[in-house]
Amino acid sequence: MKVRFAGRDPLRDVTAYRSTEPANTAANEPGRFDLSSNELVLPPLPPLPTVLSVIEDGLSRLARYPDPTARTITEEIAKHLHVSPDAVAVGPGSAGVLQQILLALCGVGDEVIYAWPGFDAYPLLVAISGATSVHVPLTSTGDHDLDEIRARVGPRTRVILLCSPHNPTGVVIDRHRLDSFLRSLPGDVLTVLDEAYVEFDRGENPPGTPDVLSRHRNIVVLRTFSKAYGLAGLRIGYAAGPERIMVTVRKAGLPFGVTHIAEQAAILSLHSEGELRGRLDTVTVSRDELTAGLRWSGLPVLPSRANFVWLPLAAAADSFAQDLAEAGIRVRPYPGYGVRISVGAPEAQESLLRSLGRGVPTIWV
Template identity: 35%
Template sequence: MGDRPEYRLAHNENPHAPAEEVAAALHATITEVNRYPEFRPERLTGLLAEWQDVPPASVAVGQGAGGVAHDLFRALLRPGDNVVSTAPGFDLYPMLCAMTDTNAVTVPMDAGGHNDLTALAESIDDRTRLVIVCNPHNPTGTLADWARLTAFFERVPVHVTILLDEAYIDFAPDFDGPSARDRLSAWPNLVILRTFSKSHALAALRVGYALASAALVERIRRHQLPFGMNQFQLDAVRAALGAEHETRERIADLVNQRDRVRTELLRLGWTVPDSRANFLWLADAERVEPAVAALTRAGVAVRPYPGRGIRLTVGRKQDNDAVLAALSEV
């Protein structure tokens, strides 16, 4: 089998290749690699603004959602500021706190694997400048509905920026949130963070974007490098948006696989919260070590959280069948 796992289910990648239109667009762009991209990514920004029905001034793009978050941290925070978030959460945010000399104030998720929004609000103090909510939550996949989110937003002081990380929101077609335009109109301190890495299968191309007020976006853009987004990214996004029907079909397939695997894991006696992402959370802390050992023997790579649980990416049917076979022995 070699050193490379046969089933790569550790990084929440989309197991499907991009749409054929994306591959064709990238092939055509190869002939233009001798030319610089735009000094500022105005065409990509305009494309996303039209797609999301917001003004271009409300869109910031970057190298994946992480790249946009990096620029946001640099724009808003000063050494000694507090950043409030849930633990465990997206691994990047503690790293960004370290890079900006800010304090990562973490709140445990609740017993069901949800963001404890009440505790997050209560952790905001005079030094807090940013509060982060991943919805669906990473690593559990749990989802807070819009009513719960808005009740939380109302408790956040206006001088504190809310970073709503929606990297996996496309896998929650039943989410009841309003349009981005309406959200930004109601909450001027809100930043919505999204990515093309997951639902659109463009992880290697690193295209992320934020939707926020023009004032916040202007501050983020000051920290972006010239020529920072390339022609491959622009053409791939344009092609991916043109193949949206195919993207939705693939999302539906992954949602079906996610729900099938969860049902089987529950039957096998595992504790698995209801996920609205492209991954599942195995919450049986005492079974992490033997489960990871069994999965490794089967050639399956997952993301363990020692003493807490396992994050399991939903893959193709054969990937998921290998997982179920391995975990049935634990």
């Protein structure tokens, strides 16, 4: 049989999402640590404690379909962001919602611009939409090169993807630079600001929802319950932006794409600000200790505002990750660029620093 991949040529050349890696193991084995993935890996930090109870309650409803429009969580998110429910789209993870945005806005012959290295799913999601990816290298400080991104905008550009704090560098986009960037764009180009890690940014100048949404009409902000809220396994995320765009983005979603358990857990998560704050304090302290420890070991580390840190090791990235793998510590190499290390449990971070051969600085003992 001769099948035709109508208008989806870019899909043939793109690699399936992290297809060469083993499935996530349930937990670290004794003496071995996985710091390669950005779920919350700092025990004891599963979903917020209050949220666990609704997950258990939801088990009795598994034979029933969820609300096809996920109305209750949509309304809760709208309240949380001070926008109208019509300005919100909820989906199976923020990756799922990003797919809806790209399917709604892009097709064959269109271009989507984003900084590289970036989140591994971007090339795949752009290819699924039929559009072509345009990569713009990050600056040496791990930042978006907004001038170069602007220079690459042309008649085929439909969407620009920005990520702040950026995965994999943890660097945030300055709000004033973002404002002038958005003002400089042609009216038919939409910017999607991926804020998957925004809760970890305790800085004074985060780009930030809902502020940016009230100042600009050409931006959609993407957020997730997977990272700070610890719900990666339930798959729920959302986008907020202009109503005339979001109405189509909602239509591009898979019917019943958000489960009842995910919806209930997300609602309770939004109401558990106190528990979230406590957790974020712990992550921030661990991140700063990890940064200090790695620098003390003589390694270059960018100042991160996420739950991971970035070592711009360029050509040495692969061998660095390989050496650590042999010592039982998994980190994420980006060959030719650098290495991303997720904030981990104290014993994982301690083991990492010991493996680097300079012992542990006094903050660890």
